[in-house]
Every structure is written in structure tokens, then in C-alpha cells.
Amino acid sequence: MRYAETGYNLEIDLSTGNIERVETDPRDTELYLGGLGTNAKILWERVPPETQPFSPENLLIFGAGLLCGTPAIGCNRTILTSLSPQTELMAFSMMGGFWAPELKFAGYDKVILRGKSPDLVYLWIHNDQVEIRDASHLRGKGAVETQELIRQELKEPNAQVAAIGLAGENRVFFASIEQGRSSASRQGLGAVMGDKGVKAIAVRGTKDIHVARPAEFMELMHEVMEYIKFREANPIPGVIPILARLGSPQEMAVHDEKWHTENFMWGNARVRRRDFWNEEIARAWKETMESMQNRLISCYNCPLKCGATITPPGHSTYMMKCFSKLTYTMAAFSDLAFGLTIAQRATEYGVDGYSTPQVMAFALELYEAGILTDQDMPGLPEGNEDRFYWLLDRIVRREGIGDILADGTYWAAKRIGKGAEAFAHNTIKKHEQLPLKLGMLNPIYYLMYCTGEKINITQIEGQFPQAPFPTREEREAFVKDWFQVPHERFKQYFLDWEPRGEKSMPFYPTVEMCCDIVDWMEKMHYIDDAMGVCSGLSSFHLKPPYHIHNYPKIISAGAGFDMDEEKLSLAAKRYRTLVRANNIRRGMRRKDEVPPEDHWKKRFPELEKQLLDAYYQMKGWNLDGIPTTRTLRELGLDYVAEDFLARGILEE
Amino acid sequence: MAEKKKKTVKTIKVDVDKCNGCRACEMICSAFHANPRYSSNNPARARIRVIRHPLKDIYVPVYAGENARAECLGRDKYIIEGKEYDECAFCRSACPSRDAFKEPDSGLPLKCDMCESDPTLKEPLCVQWCITDALTYEEREEEGEEEPRPEDIEVGLEALVEKFGWEKIQDTINRLMQSKKGE
Numbered sequence: 001m002r003y004a005e006t007g008y009n010l011e012i013d014l015s016t017g018n019i020e021r022v023e024t025d026p027r028d029t030e031l032y033l034g035g036l037g038t039n040a041k042i043l044w045e046r047v048p049p050e051t052q053p054f055s056p057e058n059l060l061i062f063g064a065g066l067l068c069g070t071p072a073i074g075c076n077r078t079i080l081t082s083l084s085p086q087t088e089l090m091a092f093s094m095m096g097g098f099w100a101p102e103l104k105f106a107g108y109d110k111v112i113l114r115g116k117s118p119d120l121v122y123l124w125i126h127n128d129q130v131e132i133r134d135a136s137h138l139r140g141k142g143a144v145e146t147q148e149l150i151r152q153e154l155k156e157p158n159a160q161v162a163a164i165g166l167a168g169e170n171r172v173f174f175a176s177i178e179q180g181r182s183s184a185s186r187q188g189l190g191a192v193m194g195d196k197g198v199k200a201i202a203v204r205g206t207k208d209i210h211v212a213r214p215a216e217f218m219e220l221m222h223e224v225m226e227y228i229k230f231r232e233a234n235p236i237p238g239v240i241p242i243l244a245r246l247g248s249p250q251e252m253a254v255h256d257e258k259w260h261t262e263n264f265m266w267g268n269a270r271v272r273r274r275d276f277w278n279e280e281i282a283r284a285w286k287e288t289m290e291s292m293q294n295r296l297i298s299c300y301n302c303p304l305k306c307g308a309t310i311t312p313p314g315h316s317t318y319m320m321k322c323f324s325k326l327t328y329t330m331a332a333f334s335d336l337a338f339g340l341t342i343a344q345r346a347t348e349y350g351v352d353g354y355s356t357p358q359v360m361a362f363a364l365e366l367y368e369a370g371i372l373t374d375q376d377m378p379g380l381p382e383g384n385e386d387r388f389y390w391l392l393d394r395i396v397r398r399e400g401i402g403d404i405l406a407d408g409t410y411w412a413a414k415r416i417g418k419g420a421e422a423f424a425h426n427t428i429k430k431h432e433q434l435p436l437k438l439g440m441l442n443p444i445y446y447l448m449y450c451t452g453e454k455i456n457i458t459q460i461e462g463q464f465p466q467a468p469f470p471t472r473e474e475r476e477a478f479v480k481d482w483f484q485v486p487h488e489r490f491k492q493y494f495l496d497w498e499p500r501g502e503k504s505m506p507f508y509p510t511v512e513m514c515c516d517i518v519d520w521m522e523k524m525h526y527i528d529d530a531m532g533v534c535s536g537l538s539s540f541h542l543k544p545p546y547h548i549h550n551y552p553k554i555i556s557a558g559a560g561f562d563m564d565e566e567k568l569s570l571a572a573k574r575y576r577t578l579v580r581a582n583n584i585r586r587g588m589r590r591k592d593e594v595p596p597e598d599h600w601k602k603r604f605p606e607l608e609k610q611l612l613d614a615y616y617q618m619k620g621w622n623l624d625g626i627p628t629t630r631t632l633r634e635l636g637l638d639y640v641a642e643d644f645l646a647r648g649i650l651e652e
Numbered sequence: 653m654a655e656k657k658k659k660t661v662k663t664i665k666v667d668v669d670k671c672n673g674c675r676a677c678e679m680i681c682s683a684f685h686a687n688p689r690y691s692s693n694n695p696a697r698a699r700i701r702v703i704r705h706p707l708k709d710i711y712v713p714v715y716a717g718e719n720a721r722a723e724c725l726g727r728d729k730y731i732i733e734g735k736e737y738d739e740c741a742f743c744r745s746a747c748p749s750r751d752a753f754k755e756p757d758s759g760l761p762l763k764c765d766m767c768e769s770d771p772t773l774k775e776p777l778c779v780q781w782c783i784t785d786a787l788t789y790e791e792r793e794e795e796g797e798e799e800p801r802p803e804d805i806e807v808g809l810e811a812l813v814e815k816f817g818w819e820k821i822q823d824t825i826n827r828l829m830q831s832k833k834g835e
Contacts, residue, residue: 071683071693073676098675105694148707157705181706206696206756214690218683229783294709298674303783305672309706317707 002026003212003560004070005034010108010130012123014196015056015115019130024109030561030571031636033530034066034109036092037575039081042112043090044578044640049585053083053188054171054195062103062111062162062201065532069104069209070558071217073224073545074537076100076300078162078179079529083586084187086173086408087429090582091187092454095162096299096534097180099203102160106205117197120169122150125203126159135199140166142348143178144318150202163200164190165350167396171195172406174355174432175396178347181297181307181319185352186456187431188408212560220554227545228303228537236542238469238478246544247304247536251325252296255286260323266330268361269426269435285336292340299534306536312341316348323434324353330435331357332388342388349396354456355408355432360391362409362423363401371418376401408432426596429588431455433596440602441506447518447615449595451625453579454525462540463521464490468497468504484547486520486565493517506604515615520548526572527551574635577620577627581640584649590616590625626650656795662766663790664715664779671711671786673704677778684767684777696756699764700778703741710735713778713787716753717744719761724749 011020024038032038039061051057061081068075078100084091103111106127122135138146143165150161160180167175168190175190176183184190211217228246235244240259242248258277265272292312296305297319311317320343328346329339346356364387366372367380374380378400381390394402404412409424409432426433428449434457444464445457452460463484469475472495479491493513498504509517524539528546538546546554548565556563580588593612616623620631629650632641644650678698685699686692695701699716724747727739746753746761753762767776775789813821 069693071679071690105696144707206694208686208692208694208697210692211690214683214686214688218690225781225783232783295711296672297706298672300674301676301679302674303672303676305784309709317709319706 001210003210004066004558005029005109006104006107006207006209008108009110009112010125011112011114012130012132013115014113014117014121014132014198017132019132021108021128021130029066029559032575032578033527033555033571035063035077035079035532036081036526036529036579037571038530039063039079039092039110040090040575040578040582042110043081044582044585047083049587051083053085053088053192056114056116058083058114058192060113060189060192060196060198062099062113064100064103064109066530067554067558068100068532070211071221071301072531072533072554072558073221073228074299074302074304074534075532076302077529077532077534078103078184079532080177080184080189082189082192084189084431085171085191086188086411087431087455089429089586089588090453090579091189092529092579093177093184093186093189094459094529095177095179095182095184096302097160097182098300099160099162099179100532101300102203102205104205104209105207106203107207111201113193113196113198116195120197120199122163122200122202123198124150124154124159125201125205126156127205127207138199139169141199142166143168143176143350144316144348146200147179150200154202154204156202156204159202159204161200161202163350164193164198165348165396167191167349167351167406168194169199170396170398170406172351172396172398173408173411174352174359174406176350176352178350180299181309181321182299183321183347183350185321185354186454188352190350211558213557217554217557220550220557223550224537224545225303231543231545236478238474239465239542243466243542246541247302247306247534248322251306251322252289252293252308252320253305255282255289257285257326260326261330263436264326264330265435265437266333268331268358268365268423269433269437270365271333272437281335288336288340292337302534302537304536310340310344312337312344315341315344318344318347321353327353327357327435328388331361332385334385338385338388342385342392345389346392349392351392351396354434356392356395357388358426358432358435359395359405359409359412360388362412363391363405365423366416366420369419369423371416371420371423372401425598428452428595429455429592433457437598438600441600441604441608443506443511443514443607443611444509444517446595446608447514447611448521449599450593450612451518451615452522453583458540459535460522460525462535463524463542463544464517465494465542468494468499470499482543483549484543486548490517490520506607511607511610511614514611515618518615519618522576523569523572524548526576527568530572530575531555570635574637577631577635577637578640580621580625580627581632581637581644584626585643585647588625590623593625622650658793659796661792661794662776663792664766664776665788665790666713667786667788668712669786670784671702671713672784673702673706673711674784675702675704676781677713677787678702680777680781694756697762699753699762701752703738705738708735710737710741711786712737712741714742714752715744715764716746716762717764719763720745720747723747 063079120135124131143163146163147161162179171191173188176185177190261276294309297307310320328342410430413420413424448460528538538544552563629641677700678695681698683690683693703712730737779787779789
């Protein structure tokens, strides 16, 4: 009997139409846990490094987290793994919503797509019945619209549908996969889905998911729930609203956007508007939000309300996610009404809300600079906001200049030439980043930006405060009930951390402390990504309900194998290293691990070198960022070591 | 006159405006009713369903009530504040017209039991797990007619006798008594 997981993957070959239900090895679950962990193993085993993102040999894996479908609160994430067309590295984008639990109830832990369908199709997974169905009538339909059309067609209102829009069909490098109130947006996996000829995957399941030790598991969940209630009733003092509470409720429920609008950059990640927020704007934006918002909504089995249904006047309803609330607004120097309205069209097209606005702002900057001309952009409207709609329409259709822009700023700049590269200034590993440009180097963030392989800062930060608290009293108050730390020493790091003086950034926390902090933060994200737990209840937050001390008990009571903090940390390190191994085999090296050059004004090259050297060493990687044979063997990744040796990536 | 008896009416108040559509109520219901308790989760076994239609802003938690052996002859749609609720949206019955409130394996009807258990819970679990307060619990005392009046039964029986005749009614009563003996 398998607990928490179903023990079966669904293998679908789109070229031949072959569908198989394949039993998985329970030993892999103990070693790699599930979700991201087992996804990384499958990608390593079955996708050789010569494979291109748009080759039939590339896999697109929809992996439900290990605990999805159990009563684990806020555990609903699907971890998608494939090769990214934009970074050409292993991508692991994720989505919440309702899809992963439904897949588990249908009797599967993962859906693994390979090959390419000659015609546009959608998949219908209904317990043991799995069909590849014609989707030619859905070609060009919106991603939200498609989900609804399929539910109607199947007469199955309870089916959960993940779908791509026009952008995915046309292989836009930052196309998303949309699903309910969530989406897998980063790293262009919608393009891979479109390349495989799959418009959507609909799932409905009515089977049981078992847990190994029910009474113990539920007791742990009661503790999680009680702590959620406590945290909701007691926001953390002294930090910005986004960090004071769990989830990301401030995006939809809180109207005060002073912090984002004055600290994040506008346009093509260029302009900081320090005195932007005022009473008049606050009133207007609140009015906009209230007139367009219907309701605050949640993902499966989560009490937090991070999303909202939005109906811009004259447009259909969509579900707004997180920071997309402001990305279009800020890229276009516009207002919230514009942002919420264009996001409706962008969601139907199925594009990433981080990359897309930046790509468009980048194009307009190039136009202003004369690098792109009227010849490149025939018919470009006069009005600023109209230009964004105009560009969006062309990007998702790959029409004219849109075809070049659809590859993202990095590749577009290369194709455009004439100095356009300098305008693609906000990428890491070829992928657009949040529009943040700051003053002095932050050594903790430096390490996260360099080495994060999810390539999104919000998916690696958390747990440790972003900035020191002004007074010792405040710091002492903060650490008093900080039981989530893996070790008491983390409290001391924080207690001694001062805003100014000897023990301040960039030389305090020290290099070793920074490595320690980043390693902890990263580990918690990797555990969440194997479990399917949303980082909004876990790794993204200060003092979260899920942490290193209760996770082993939850995993053990749920999945039924022995687990303790040490074994869990080792498992997380194992598949974290395997993610890196996938990328090393595809050519990623230290030279690629650099934040945008202009991310901080004041840089410290000597310190940065020390930081990266020390972090690599702590991780068991060599100075080029490659896991050493010793590390690999200690983790039981001997097969990776042999591969690296055979390929000459490492020498004994 | 019939005897007036006091009884406790257990009520779950459903505030559809507060529902965030997370379906934690379905989760805890199916887990609680699993055997052994909490050993499995399967919303298809839940005795509460959230009728969800996010794009129409419709969220209606509905509890399984009495089983209906036949579907209704007509179907109704409700329009409330401009939102059209599908036929059967508020109906609590397991019935041949839909798959809600039926055991997925056997097809047998499910019914909410307000989490009756020993020891008694202070409120049903769906209410406890709904921290957005879409579901709240209330108990109230109500006076009900516990014992039916004899003359009411006579009126009904006389009508049947008139229609079918004494003999058929007697036969039917005997047959029913035989078949229900074991219960």
C-alpha cells in the first residue's frame, strides 16, 4: 500500500498516441520525496543534454507534490518540469489551484508528456479512463475560456483544467499554463506544451488518497491550522505588509501600494518613483480595485485568500494572481485600471506577468532610442497604453516585431543588435527578473540571485528577515517566539545585525553566516516543492506554519516512511544537487551565475567572489559550481558522478 | 391534541458571500468519515459540496440531505442579484439526475450526519475548518409535534381504503410487516 502518493504515473506519448499507467519505485519516494525531487530524477534519466526544448524528446512533466490530496493544508501545487526555451536549462515552474489534488484523486502522481502530437489535442483524464481528444475547435481560444469550454464539452463541471492560450500555441518563450486561479508562468513551459500540440489537460478523479498514520497526521494539521489562525491574528510588527502576514493577501485585499510603487522600478526596470504614492492615487486605485473585484479566493484546502476574481468593465472575468496586479501598470507608467484591464487579455493569451510587461517596455525603450524604427513597428499607435495592447497582440501571434520579442529580452536583443543588448539589462540566466534596482550590495540576496535555479527571487527567499530591525529590543522581541529556525545560531545572526556600523551590510552577516542563511532558505523552498505545499504558508514567510521541525513528522505520518530533520535535509540536498546536475550537464557554469549588473549601484567584487566561493564549497560544489564526485557519492548520486566523469565534466 | 415535544435543531448557516471556494469543508468531511477515521481523503465521498463557478462568482456549499429515488419533473433556475444559479444548485438530495452525494464506488447515497460521534464534537468539522466563517453552527430548541394525532392517520387510511378496497390494503400491510421484520 502506498501512502500520500498513488504510486502511478501516467505516461503519454503524443507522437504515437500511446498511453500507459506506470507503477513507480517507492524507493525513489524516500530518496527524492516527490514533486520536484522525482521530476528532476526523471529528467536526468530520460532527457539527454543534447535535447532541445522544442524537440520531441523533451519531456513535459506535471508532477503533483507528495502530500497533495492528503488533508495537508495549502498543499495543492503542481510542479512542472521540462527544458525552458528561454534559459535552455531545466525549468521547474509551479502552479497552485486545484489541479494537483484532482490528479491524485484520479489515481496518478504525475503526467509525463513526450513526443509531439501532429494535431492540436487536449487530454481528458477521468480516473482510469484517459483520452487524447481533438482540440482543433479550441485553437486560438483564450486560456481561461478554454478551461470553461472543455468543462462544458465534457459535461463535467468538477473537472480541473490546465490550458494554454494563443501564446503557448505560438511558442512564445514566456507563455504560461493557466489553471483556475493559478498558473505555471515562469520559464515558458506554455510554449513547450504548445510545441507538443497539447492545448489543455482536464482531470477529474474520485478515488481515495490514504495517509499512513491518520490520527497523528491530523493532530499535526490541527497544529498547522491553529498556528495559521495565530499568525493571522498577530501580524509580525516592524516589517512591510507583504511580510507581516502569511500568503500574499496584500495584493488583492490591501490597497496601500506605497511600498511596491516606490521601491520597484517602472518602465523597463528603469525608473524609481520615490514620491509616487499620495492620497489621490490611493483613493483612485482603491476605487478601481473595488469596482472590478468580485471576491477574494483561495486555492485547494487553503484558508488564505491570495487571489481575486476581477471583471474589468466590458471584459470577461479572470482570476488575478499576486504581483501581476502591478507589473503591467508599472511597465507602462500607467494606473491600476490599465493594469487590471490588460491583465485580463494577457491571462487569456496565457503569458507570464513578470516577463511580458518588461518585454513590451523594452521594445518601447528601443523605439525611443531609435534602435527599433517605424519600419520595424508599422502601425504602432500614438497612445502609450495602446502601444502595450498593440505589442501584446503581436507578441502572442508572433507577428512582425512580435516574433522577435516573443523570445524575451535576452534573445530579442541579440537578434535586433545595434546595441539593443544594453536594454536587456534585467535578466539572470536569460530570464527577466522582478524590476528591482537597489543601492548597496546585499550579500544574502547576491547568493540567492546567483545560484537560484528556479530563477525567481520570490521562490528562494523567505524565513530570514530581509533587513535588520532598528533596535535590539525589536530584534529580541522578534526572536522570542522564532521556533522555526533550524538552529539557535540563526537567532544570534539576527540579534547582532545592525542597520549601520560594524555589524551591518555588506560585511555582516559574515560570508559564512550568509551561506548558512541562504542554504536554510533554499532548503525550505525545495522541501515545499517536493511536497506541493505553497510557500505562502511556508518557505516564503517569516515564522511560517510549516518548518524544518514539523515537516519530518508530517511526511512520516503522511507517507509512512521514517523521517527526521537530518534525513529530510539530506533528501532535499540530494534532489537540489540533481537539479544542478541537470543544468551542469546542459552547460551551466559559474559564469552564468550573475545577477543583473545594475541590480545594485554599489558592488563589492572581492566580497562577491568570497561569497560565491564559500557558498559553492559549503554546497559541495567546486569553484565552477559543479557538484564534486565526493558530494555526489555521499548523496547516493553515483550515477551522476559517473556521467560527469564520462563526459569529462569532472575528473577523478 | 398531539403532544408538543421539545427538540434540538442543529443548523449550519451558510454565508455564500464569505465562501472563498477552498473546499476544506469537503476535505475534512471525507477524511472524518473515512474508516479508520482520517485514513483517507476523497472529496467525492464528502457530504458537503461546494458548487463553485468562480467566473460567475458562484460559491454554494451544499449539504447532503435525503436521498431522492426519482429526479424532479421540472428543474428550476434561480437568479439572485443577477447571478444565475444552475438547476439543483441548492438541492441537498442525491438523485438520479446527478452524481453528487453518492459513494463513488457503490453509488449509494450519502447524507450529512452533522459529524455525530462519541464523544460529541462541539460543532461539525466543516464548520471548524472554515475559518473564513462561510459556515457557522447554531443549535436551537424547537417545539415540534412529536406524536401524530390518531385521527390524522384514520383520514389517510380511509382514503386508501376507498381507492383500493379493504382486502388489498390489508394484504399490503401484512406483506410490508413481513418484509420489514428483520429491521
